[in-house]
Amino acid sequence: MKVLIVEDEPQLSQQMQQQLTEQGFIVDCAYDGEEAHFMGSTETxxxxxxxxxxxxxxxxxxxxxxxxxxxxxxxxxxxxxxxxHEKIEGLNAGADDYLAKPFQMGELVARLQALVRRAAGKASSIVTVGDIRLDISASTVTNAGLSVTLTAHEFKVLSYLMLHLGQVVSRATLIEHIYAQDFDRDSNTIEVFVGRLRKKIGSKMIETVRGLGYRIAQD
Structure with a gap:
């Protein structure tokens, strides 16, 4: 999951970035409104x-x-x-949630995870397809009850595909959602991650849709 933090106070921005990164998020930061608008309009x-x-x-x-x-x-x-009045104005302008300062970082993480799940049409932090069970909040995956060890990027690819069950996800979309803005992005690495995932969770789990991308079919 890729998040943009827009906060002009450097210490708070750094704290949020560190906490979210530790929880498996990809994080970009903006420090003023002009930069925020540009990044939000040009990145996904x-x-x-x-x-x-x-x-x-x-x-x-x-x-x-x-x-x-x-x-x-x-x-x-x-x-x-x-x-x-700021909360009301923000919600009326199109915000999905608000958090009053000061706040606990754990609450921010939980609220972000909930928002991303709801945006993908998932009410629970746990997504199950066949024998594969992915817990987004705990960053864990099991196969038929047995723990599956994934790298951070493998988990990000799998979680994005499972949050979009039945949808064809392009390589470009996966790249946008698993790498930070300033990371040297290489589409070939997506093939590597998918290949590793197939070895760990089963070769038929992730379908290649030729010329379009990848898909995990719904049960």
């Missing part, structure tokens, strides 16, 4: 954490611009605890 994110009090362009304006451009990624706005 599974969710955005958006502070409203930003330099150059305020967060509410950024959110309204994204929604006017038909960008539908889930957005959590960060607000001061006492400013109820």
């Amino acid at each position: 994110y599974d969710a955005v954490v958006l502070d409203l009090g930003l330099p150059k362009v305020d967060g509410l304006t950024v959110l309204k611009k994204w929604r006017a451009e038909n960008l539908t990624m889930p957005v959590i706005i960060l607000t001061a605890r006492s400013l109820l």
